[in-house]
Amino acid sequence: MVDVNKIRQDFPILERSIYNKPLIYLDNGATTQKPRCVVEAISEGYYNTNANIHRGVHFLSQEATEAHENARKRVQKFLNAESSDEIIFTRGTTEAINLAASSYGDKFLKEGDEVILSEMEHHANIVPWQMLRERKGIVIKVIPMNDKQELDMEAYRSLFTENTKFVSVTHVSNVLGTVNPVKEIIDIAHSHNAKVLIDGAQSVPHLKVDVQALDADFYVFSAHKIYGPTGIGVLYGKKELLDAMPPYQGGGEMIATVSFDKTVYNELPYKFEAGTPDYIGSTALARALDYVEDIGLENIEAYEAELLEYATSELKQIPGVKIYGNASHKSAVLSFLINDIHHYDMGMILDKQGIAVRTGHHCAQPLMSALGIEGTVRASFSFYNTKDEIDMFIRGVKRAVDMFS
Numbered sequence: 001m002v003d004v005n006k007i008r009q010d011f012p013i014l015e016r017s018i019y020n021k022p023l024i025y026l027d028n029g030a031t032t033q034k035p036r037c038v039v040e041a042i043s044e045g046y047y048n049t050n051a052n053i054h055r056g057v058h059f060l061s062q063e064a065t066e067a068h069e070n071a072r073k074r075v076q077k078f079l080n081a082e083s084s085d086e087i088i089f090t091r092g093t094t095e096a097i098n099l100a101a102s103s104y105g106d107k108f109l110k111e112g113d114e115v116i117l118s119e120m121e122h123h124a125n126i127v128p129w130q131m132l133r134e135r136k137g138i139v140i141k142v143i144p145m146n147d148k149q150e151l152d153m154e155a156y157r158s159l160f161t162e163n164t165k166f167v168s169v170t171h172v173s174n175v176l177g178t179v180n181p182v183k184e185i186i187d188i189a190h191s192h193n194a195k196v197l198i199d200g201a202q203s204v205p206h207l208k209v210d211v212q213a214l215d216a217d218f219y220v221f222s223a224h225k226i227y228g229p230t231g232i233g234v235l236y237g238k239k240e241l242l243d244a245m246p247p248y249q250g251g252g253e254m255i256a257t258v259s260f261d262k263t264v265y266n267e268l269p270y271k272f273e274a275g276t277p278d279y280i281g282s283t284a285l286a287r288a289l290d291y292v293e294d295i296g297l298e299n300i301e302a303y304e305a306e307l308l309e310y311a312t313s314e315l316k317q318i319p320g321v322k323i324y325g326n327a328s329h330k331s332a333v334l335s336f337l338i339n340d341i342h343h344y345d346m347g348m349i350l351d352k353q354g355i356a357v358r359t360g361h362h363c364a365q366p367l368m369s370a371l372g373i374e375g376t377v378r379a380s381f382s383f384y385n386t387k388d389e390i391d392m393f394i395r396g397v398k399r400a401v402d403m404f405s
């Protein structure tokens with residue numbers, strides 16, 4: 001059970017007023033608010049244990065190193081990875097995908113090799129592959145959607161040829177909320193000897209992920225979308241793959257020895273972490289994972305499903321509404337348009353009522369093209385949202401419709 005009133009007390013920002021109205025924050029897909037314990041982990045880190053990590057002989061450095069490496073173990077446990085060497089800290093989902101596409105792609109993909117993406121990818125899971133295409137001449141293929149905005153699995157199967165080497169798809173769509181059948185996607189790819197990266201930016205905050213059960217080759221996410229700090233994220237990769245891949249960036253930390261003639265790279269995970277890592281952020285991320293798992297991902301999933309169902313049924317009663325994302329298995333995202341009201345206008349009117357939603361293409365322009373629209377209004381929910389807030393959101397939407405009619 002989610003005790004939402006108790007939970008809300010952990011998030012001071014939820015008490016804010018915007019234009020003298022209580023803040024109703026429905027932009028959780030873009031970033032989540034931070035519980036007090038996460039902000040405290042950041043201030044505790046800077047106030048009490050700040051020292052640059054690794055190779056430090058002094059006490060504080062060793063303490064900070066231990067906190068950072070414990071955070072890595074915390075992420076390992078969260079994803080159920082086999083080893084903490086498989087957890088690479090990055091700046092976020094975007095950097096994690098760039099790292100995988102660049103390092104794996106440069107070493108293992110060649111001209112004519114095919115990479116499968118899907119129509120519902122975020123730009124972060126499109127552009128790095130296009131950059132690889134420019135460098136290496138790979139071919140990008142795209143899984144289309146059916147009319148419920150689910151991936152067309154028959155079409156997916158038919159995309160494979162002997163040249164298919166890699167599949168990179170999102171677990172949950174940031175626009176549609178569609179939860180993709182990633183286990184099946186991975187199994188099919190593996191039966192063709194292709195590797196798979198799963199973009200978990202929108203899944204880890206909402207549902208339990210087990211990278212070993214999925215048999216994912218790579219799995220990536222951002223801390224800020226799971227109640228953690230900005231500027232840090234995770235690349236999970238199977239050890240044998242990460243071992244075989246070249247470093248992504250060069251510098252301190254990622255080396256064993258350096259001379260002007262020859263440099264020997266460090267072992268995993270440090271090989272992929274050039275420069276001073278965000279050791280305060282990693283500790284705060286670990287605290288966020290504790291927080292989320294204390295509530296329980298099963299509880300979160302059940303509560304958010306209730307919110308989504310309620311919001312969807314209320315929204316559907318508004319004449320002229322069109323919902324984008326009608327998958328059977330959906331996460332707590334509600335994208336819509338009403339008649340010909342521009343998404344931006346709707347967003348502005350909701351904002352004046354203290355309601356924060358996101359409008360626009362949501363960094364998924366190819367998806368917008370597939371849907372034949374320029375953008376949507378997107379409300380995305382968290383376990384700290386309430387049915388009362390949804391009622392106010394629906395009233396706000398109706399007010400906007402009245403203004404335009």
Ligand code: PMP
Pocket residue numbers: 029030091092093094095122124125170172173174199201202222363
């Ligand atoms: N993938 C998906 C599905 C996302 O929703 C986002 C963030 N909107 C990203 C990737 C990029 O995440 P970040 O900006 O934190 O790197």
